[in-house]
Amino acid sequence: AIAEAVANHFESGVLAGVSVVITAGPTREAIDPVRYITNHSSGKMGYALAEAARDAGARVTLISGPVTLQPPERVKLVRVNSALDMLQAAESELEHCEIFIASAAVADYRPATVAEQKMKKSGDEMSIELVKNPDIVATVAAHTPHPFTVGFAAETQDVEHYARGKLASKNLDMIVANDVSRKDIGFNSDNNAATVYWPEGQQTFDTMNKHLLARELVAILASRFSAN
Amino acid sequence: AIAEAVANHFESGVLAGVSVVITAGPTREAIDPVRYITNHSSGKMGYALAEAARDAGARVTLISGPVTLQPPERVKLVRVNSALDMLQAAESELEHCEIFIASAAVADYRPATVAEQKMKKSGDEMSIELVKNPDIVATVAAHTPHPFTVGFAAETQDVEHYARGKLASKNLDMIVANDVSRKDIGFNSDNNAATVYWPEGQQTFDTMNKHLLARELVAILASRFSAN
Numbered sequence: 001a002i003a004e005a006v007a008n009h010f011e012s013g014v015l016a017g018v019s020v021v022i023t024a025g026p027t028r029e030a031i032d033p034v035r036y037i038t039n040h041s042s043g044k045m046g047y048a049l050a051e052a053a054r055d056a057g058a059r060v061t062l063i064s065g066p067v068t069l070q071p072p073e074r075v076k077l078v079r080v081n082s083a084l085d086m087l088q089a090a091e092s093e094l095e096h097c098e099i100f101i102a103s104a105a106v107a108d109y110r111p112a113t114v115a116e117q118k119m120k121k122s123g124d125e126m127s128i129e130l131v132k133n134p135d136i137v138a139t140v141a142a143h144t145p146h147p148f149t150v151g152f153a154a155e156t157q158d159v160e161h162y163a164r165g166k167l168a169s170k171n172l173d174m175i176v177a178n179d180v181s182r183k184d185i186g187f188n189s190d191n192n193a194a195t196v197y198w199p200e201g202q203q204t205f206d207t208m209n210k211h212l213l214a215r216e217l218v219a220i221l222a223s224r225f226s227a228n
Numbered sequence: 229a230i231a232e233a234v235a236n237h238f239e240s241g242v243l244a245g246v247s248v249v250i251t252a253g254p255t256r257e258a259i260d261p262v263r264y265i266t267n268h269s270s271g272k273m274g275y276a277l278a279e280a281a282r283d284a285g286a287r288v289t290l291i292s293g294p295v296t297l298q299p300p301e302r303v304k305l306v307r308v309n310s311a312l313d314m315l316q317a318a319e320s321e322l323e324h325c326e327i328f329i330a331s332a333a334v335a336d337y338r339p340a341t342v343a344e345q346k347m348k349k350s351g352d353e354m355s356i357e358l359v360k361n362p363d364i365v366a367t368v369a370a371h372t373p374h375p376f377t378v379g380f381a382a383e384t385q386d387v388e389h390y391a392r393g394k395l396a397s398k399n400l401d402m403i404v405a406n407d408v409s410r411k412d413i414g415f416n417s418d419n420n421a422a423t424v425y426w427p428e429g430q431q432t433f434d435t436m437n438k439h440l441l442a443r444e445l446v447a448i449l450a451s452r453f454s455a456n
Contacts, residue, residue, distance in 0.1 A: 034382065037263060107263070124360045132352045156262075180261065
């Protein structure tokens with residue numbers, strides 16, 4: 001009875017009954033069985049978004065790269081490693097997905113070949129050949145029909161320029177941009193600041209706890225989702 | 229009074245009053261402000277060695293790459309990121325170091341240049357140029373005088389061949405080798421198996437909890453250290 005009451009409460013949220021898929025965390029791109037390329041994403045923003053969307057009544061699937069966070073309750077968690085794994089997981093969730101939020105920091109490139117054995121040190125120099133990974137959020141937004149699609153842009157310079165460029169070129173409905181060159185916010189911090197852009201407008205959120213920011217982002221995306 | 233009793237107890241261990249420096253965990257080699265190359269080392273073996281050496285009466289300094297483990301009590305912890313950081317930390321501890329245990333999984337190579345801004349996606353292919361990192365354990369073992377120096381060899385094939393090769397070429401007193409291609413042990417596992425080689429002998433430890441293995445390794449290295 002408590003569970004039902006809780007469920008009914010959620011059904012009254014701004015995303016009541018809406019299916020939301022969220023990607024979170026970094027990806028790991030294997031060089032060999034021991035080494036890999038990754039990035040500083042902690043997954044905190046994506047996990048906070050999953051909790052905020054759940055609390056707004058959504059049915060949430062969280063596709064997560066390797067992080068050290070506790071899995072959120074009442075959220076379907078799909079664990080992945082590489083960008084290719086994450087794309088496959090995202091596509092298999094698309095049929096019932098109404099909102100897709102791509103907060104993961106997906107590796108743009110992966111090693112062209114993965115060595116089966118640990119590579120031995122040899123020369124003083126070597127190079128790793130890389131090939132481009134698929135762009136997960138752009139792939140999702142290119143589907144017909146496609147879910148309301150929200151991208152993220154972690155930039156170190158010209159934030160608005162790059163964010164608006166990605167919004168248009170990837171056919172996104174909304175993009176959340178932040179400046180990862182700022183030491184006080186971003187990847188490993190509990191706080192974040194962001195500017196949200198959509199084709200007709202934008203809104204800036206100053207530095208705040210990621211859980212609070214997640215609630216603000218869910219409110220604004222629910223409003224844009226309803227308007228669509 | 230309790231602290232003194234405890235301290236007196238430790239003074240009676242097989243490494244009573246001996247200064248031990250241990251490196252642990254992976255290193256991170258920056259590609260740009262966001263991306264880096266690393267490896268699957270969890271640091272568990274090195275942290276277990278720090279605790280075992282401390283419990284054997286040693287004064288322990290633990291130089292640790294980025295891990296998610298709790299810092300051991302009554303151990304001096306020095307946190308580092310890159311291989312160059314770790315070498316600098318190791319060299320600054322050498323003056324008072326009697327035993328040096330290099331359990332960290334140090335990146336063999338680092339990117340030749342670190343981009344100041346996040347690199348933008350451009351071509352379908354790219355490459356990362358790498359240069360060799362200094363070999364920390366070999367650098368320590370090349371000092372005159374040098375501490376009793378213990379290396380680690382994580383291999384995926386021909387384990388004894390590579391381990392004995394490193395023992396000789398790096399002028400080590402002892403090397404601990406394991407086969408990281410085995411899924412049941414090694415980097416992220418709580419268990420490990422290892423064979424220890426020194427110039428005149430070797431000893432094999434079958435799969436066991438890393439804390440138990442650490443005690444075995446401390447016992448054997450204390451015995452070889454005394455014999456030297």
